[in-house]
Amino acid sequence: MKLNDNVNYIVSGLERSGTSMLMQILHAGGLPMAFDHSSRPPDDDNPRGYFELEGGKIISRLMDQTFPLENYKGKFIKITAYGLKFLPPGRYKIIYSQRNIEEILDSMEKMAKIKDTERDDTRIVFTKLNTMIIQLIDDIEDADVLHVNYNAIVAEPEENIKNIREFLDAEDIDFEKMLSVVDKKLYRKRRI
Amino acid sequence: MDKEFTDIPIPTALVKQIEEKIESSDIASVQDFVVKVLKENLPASDAPAEGLSQEEEDKVKERLKALGYMD
Numbered sequence: 546m547k548l549n550d551n552v553n554y555i556v557s558g559l560e561r562s563g564t565s566m567l568m569q570i571l572h573a574g575g576l577p578m579a580f581d582h583s584s585r586p587p588d589d590d591n592p593r594g595y596f597e598l599e600g601g602k603i604i605s606r607l608m609d610q611t612f613p614l615e616n617y618k619g620k621f622i623k624i625t626a627y628g629l630k631f632l633p634p635g636r637y638k639i640i641y642s643q644r645n646i647e648e649i650l651d652s653m654e655k656m657a658k659i660k661d662t663e664r665d666d667t668r669i670v671f672t673k674l675n676t677m678i679i680q681l682i683d684d685i686e687d688a689d690v691l692h693v694n695y696n697a698i699v700a701e702p703e704e705n706i707k708n709i710r711e712f713l714d715a716e717d718i719d720f721e722k723m724l725s726v727v728d729k730k731l732y733r734k735r736r737i
Numbered sequence: 738m739d740k741e742f743t744d745i746p747i748p749t750a751l752v753k754q755i756e757e758k759i760e761s762s763d764i765a766s767v768q769d770f771v772v773k774v775l776k777e778n779l780p781a782s783d784a785p786a787e788g789l790s791q792e793e794e795d796k797v798k799e800r801l802k803a804l805g806y807m808d
Contacts, residue, residue: 585805
């Protein structure tokens with residue numbers, strides 16, 4: 546399975562919105578990916594791994610324009626939502642994940658080992674960030690964006706993974722393996 | 738969290754200059770002009786994200802640091 550070498554492929558969404566699961570799905574399908582498990586190995590918060598580059602800390606490198614995006618053309622990489630604000634001009638294909646905001650906040654608190662005493666403010670801020678980034682990527686002239694929803698993927702994996710296959714125009718993708726990634730047992734933060 | 742604007746005094750003479758300059762442009766107000774010029778002159782990484790106040794942006798960064806996504 547080959548992707549276009551002139552395009553940067555990105556999986557994104559707010560942190561804890563299902564971006565790692567999406568990366569796992571794409572990896573299982575045989576798509577070219579770039580990630581390393583060494584800097585942030587799998588743990589209880591992401592038992593199958595984070596599928597990130599540089600331990601997920603590429604946002605700072607995007608901000609100071611030192612992240613070599615051109616080296617990752619033709620491969621999927623994960624850049625969480627805030628990092629998309631700093632994308633340089635270019636051709637992009639982005640799969641953007643959304644998830645129930647309460648589940649995101651629950652999962653963030655668990656991962657950061659905090660009890661958020663300002664949760665109402667945090668909800669407002671991350672909801673705004675999500676809206677802002679969606680607007681931003683939808684407005685990029687040379688970007689194709691597929692919006693997906695973590696909760697919907699877990700509930701209806703077949704239909705949603707078909708949408709991903711169509712978006713990538715990838716008939717030779719391993720659909721069954723992609724489906725097998727969606728493990729409802731790992732869906733531990735259900736709110737709806 | 739709810740205050741998204743602040744007041745900064747600008748010399749009256751400068752405001753008059755801006756009013757004259759924008760008269761024949763599509764810029765609707767002195768405020769729009771000032772915001773436009775500031776955005777053009779701030780590096781993207783330092784400017785608050787569109788729609789987020791500086792305080793909100795700081796809250797995002799603080800949370801991303803707690804989650805290990807930023808140093």
